[in-house]
Amino acid sequence: MTYRDVATPRVLVWACTSVGARMPVAMAPLALVFLVRERPGGYALGAVLAAVYVIGEIVGAPLLGLRLRPERPRPHLATGLAVGAVGFAGLGLLPDAGSLVLGAFAILAGAAPAAVTGGLRALLTELVPERAVAQALSTESMLNSVIWAVSPAAVTGLALGVAPRVPLLLAAGLMAASVAGLWLLPAGWKVDEPTDGTGGAWKGGSLPRLLLRAWPVYVTGAASLSLLGLAELALPALLEQRGIPVGWSGPLLTGLAVGGGLGAFLYGLRTWPGLLRTRSAVLMCGTSVCVTLVALIPVTAGIAAALAVGGLLQSGALLTRNLALRDALPPGALAAGYSVMYAAAGAGYAASGSLAGALLKVTVPSTAILAGVVLTLALTGVGWWGEVRRVGGSVQGADVAVSPGRAVEAAGPEGAAIGGRRDSEGRL
Numbered sequence: 502m503t504y505r506d507v508a509t510p511r512v513l514v515w516a517c518t519s520v521g522a523r524m525p526v527a528m529a530p531l532a533l534v535f536l537v538r539e540r541p542g543g544y545a546l547g548a549v550l551a552a553v554y555v556i557g558e559i560v561g562a563p564l565l566g567l568r569l570r571p572e573r574p575r576p577h578l579a580t581g582l583a584v585g586a587v588g589f590a591g592l593g594l595l596p597d598a599g600s601l602v603l604g605a606f607a608i609l610a611g612a613a614p615a616a617v618t619g620g621l622r623a624l625l626t627e628l629v630p631e632r633a634v635a636q637a638l639s640t641e642s643m644l645n646s647v648i649w650a651v652s653p654a655a656v657t658g659l660a661l662g663v664a665p666r667v668p669l670l671l672a673a674g675l676m677a678a679s680v681a682g683l684w685l686l687p688a689g690w691k692v693d694e695p696t697d698g699t700g701g702a703w704k705g706g707s708l709p710r711l712l713l714r715a716w717p718v719y720v721t722g723a724a725s726l727s728l729l730g731l732a733e734l735a736l737p738a739l740l741e742q743r744g745i746p747v748g749w750s751g752p753l754l755t756g757l758a759v760g761g762g763l764g765a766f767l768y769g770l771r772t773w774p775g776l777l778r779t780r781s782a783v784l785m786c787g788t789s790v791c792v793t794l795v796a797l798i799p800v801t802a803g804i805a806a807a808l809a810v811g812g813l814l815q816s817g818a819l820l821t822r823n824l825a826l827r828d829a830l831p832p833g834a835l836a837a838g839y840s841v842m843y844a845a846a847g848a849g850y851a852a853s854g855s856l857a858g859a860l861l862k863v864t865v866p867s868t869a870i871l872a873g874v875v876l877t878l879a880l881t882g883v884g885w886w887g888e889v890r891r892v893g894g895s896v897q898g899a900d901v902a903v904s905p906g907r908a909v910e911a912a913g914p915e916g917a918a919i920g921g922r923r924d925s926e927g928r929l
Contacts, residue, residue, distance in 0.1 A: 504639075504769065506629050506630055506633035506636065506637075507629055507640050509628070509629075511628050511685075511686070512628050512629070512637070512640070514682060514686060515624065515625055515628060515682075515686055516640075518621070518682030518683060518685075519621050519625075519644060520644070520648060520675070521675040521676060521679030521682065522582060522618075522675075522676060522679040523648055524648050524651075524652060524672070524675055525585070525589055525672030525673070525675055526618075527648050527649050527652035528652045528655065528656050528668055528671075529551070529554050529589075529607075529610065529611070529669075529672065530551035530555070531551075531656045531657070532656045532660065532672065533551045533592070534550075534551060535547070535656065535661075535665045535668065536596055536603075536669060537550065537596070537665075550600075550603055550604060550607045553604050553607045553608050553611070554607040554611040555611065555847055555850070555851055557609070557611025557612035558615045558844070558847050559844045559847045559848050560612060560615075560844075561613065561616065562615035562616055562618070562619070562841065562843045562844035562847070563837075563840055563841045563844045565613075565615055565616035565840065566615075566619050566836060566839070566840020566841060566844075567708060567837050567840075569619070569620055569836045569840070571623070571690055571832070571833040571836065573689055574620050574624075574689055574690075574836065575684070575686075575688055575689070577620070578616070578617050578620045579680045579683050581613045581614040581616060581617055582613075582614050582617060582676050582679055582683075583680055584609065584614070585610050585614035585617075585676050586673045586674075586680075587609065587613075588606045588608075588609035588610030588613060588673075589606075589673035589676060590673035591606035592610065592666075593667070593668075593670035593672075593673060594670070596665060596666045614676065615840070615844070616836070618839065618843045619835075619836045619837065619839030619840035619841075619843060620836050620839075622641065622823070622836070623835050623839065624686050624687055625637050625638075625641060626638075627689075627690040628686075628687070634827070635768070635820070636769040638824065639765045639769030639820060642761070642768075642819065642820055645761075646758045646759070646761040646765065646812075649758050650755055650759065655668070655671075656668045659671065690832065690833075690836075711830055711834050712838055712841055714829065715826060715829040715838060715841075715891075717883075717885070717886075717887030717888040717890075717891060718822055718825050718826050718884070719841060719842055719845040721880065721881055721885070721888075722819065722822040722842050722845055722849075723846055723852075724849060724877045724881050725781075725785060725788070725815055725818040725877075726819070726846040726850050726853075727850055727853035727873070727880075728785075728789065728792055728873060728874065728877040730850040730853040730854065731792075731856065731857050731869075731870060731873035732792050732795055732808070732811070732870060732873075733757070734854050734857045734858075735857045735861065735866045735869050735870050736750050738861055739795070739804075739866040740804075742865055742867060743799050743800075743804075745801050749801055752805075753804060753805050754808075757808040757809065757812040758812065759809065759812070760808065760809035760811065760812030761812035761815060764812065764814060764816035764817050765816045765817070767813070768817045768820050769820075777821045777824055777828070778821075778825065778889070781818050781821040781825070781881075781884075782882075782885045784814045784818035784821065785818050785877070786878070787810075789874050789878055789881075791808070791810050791811030792811055792870060792873075792874055793870075793874050796866075796868075796871050797867065822842065823839070823842070826838050826839065829891070856869075857869055857873070860872055
């Protein structure tokens with residue numbers, strides 16, 4: 502297994518389109534804080550606007566993702582990106598507007614393009630052969646790590662060095678430019694099961710019902726993001742508790758992003774033993790250990806190492822969730838499923854932020870992080886149990902382990918074809 506099947510001109514076009522669509526998302530929360538920070542109570546208003554933006558994403562992703570038509574998603578995705586660009590442009594052009602007006606633009610910028618992540622992921626897997634899907638998703642994760650590593654520095658430099666409105670105007674320009682890239686990508690992706698195109702009848706039931714059956718994947722996906730989200734949000738307070746300069750937060754979080762990119766690359770290099778749900782649980786437990794060490798280690802170098810390794814393991818956990826979702830849903834429902842996953846991850850991150858804020862008022866940062874670890878492990882256990890029940894209750898037969906070029910039958914319930922494909926829990 503190599504990345505050769507992913508190194509194609511069409512995937513490069515996809516990557517450029519994805520950067521234009523996703524970098525504004527990574528820039529938005531910090532850019533909103535800088536936009537209004539010089540107002541009276543500006544930091545509080547910035548936090549509210551960032552929360553409104555995230556709420557727009559959480560609500561918009563499943564609602565709009567359900568309406569994506571696999572055979573013709575381009576108009577839907579282009580409209581979402583264009584409207585999102587208008588939302589960002591409104592924020593950048595009217596920085597002195599009232600808080601309600603800015604809130605309306607923020608929720609528009611968050612909600613309108615919220616289904617694009619799922620649609621672009623589905624288009625990416627259409628650009629590569631089936632054997633290279635894991636490498637394609639690893640490449641996507643690496644690209645996201647670069648975006649999230651670069652965005653904070655870009656926002657800070659532009660907001661402080663040029664003007665607070667500039668990052669939002671740049672976000673509007675990037676999102677608008679990504680619309681053009683959609684016409685250089687496939688018009689849609691393969692659909693193995695008939696659908697009425699409106700989220701109606703499928704062979705396996707209605708689209709909402711199919712998505713609901715995959716709830717364990719969403720639970721563990723949300724848990725994997727909320728764990729490091731809690732560590733990120735509590736990190737400045739933790740450094741202050743340890744007597745470490747708060748300015749180290751930026752470099753430490755950059756190390757976290759670099760670790761995530763490296764983990765995604767390593768995951769796609771080879772086949773890995775075990776079922777996807779087992780792999781996910783092991784990676785989540787490893788990430789939990791790393792975040793626990795972040796809370797306990799008193800020195801900067803130790804915290805940096807724990808965050809980097811935690812990012813490496815967490816990126817693998819997220820990749821297993823995306824691959825598991827491919828097995829839980831038919832191909833035509835994947836974009837909607839990815840959108841629900843996006844919303845679940847956003848909800849997990851928002852919940853971790855709320856938990857951190859609440860706990861930091863009553864306890865020290867290290868204890869707040871440890872409480873988040875306990876909650877994450879509980880969610881991981883619930884998700885793993887749910888996957889065992891879902892697969893055991895719906896599929897009878899043998900586990901399938903697939904190595905490059907051959908398939909091997911093994912005892913268990915997860916090897917039957919799902920959605921017309923062999924189960925990738927054994928293939929990887």
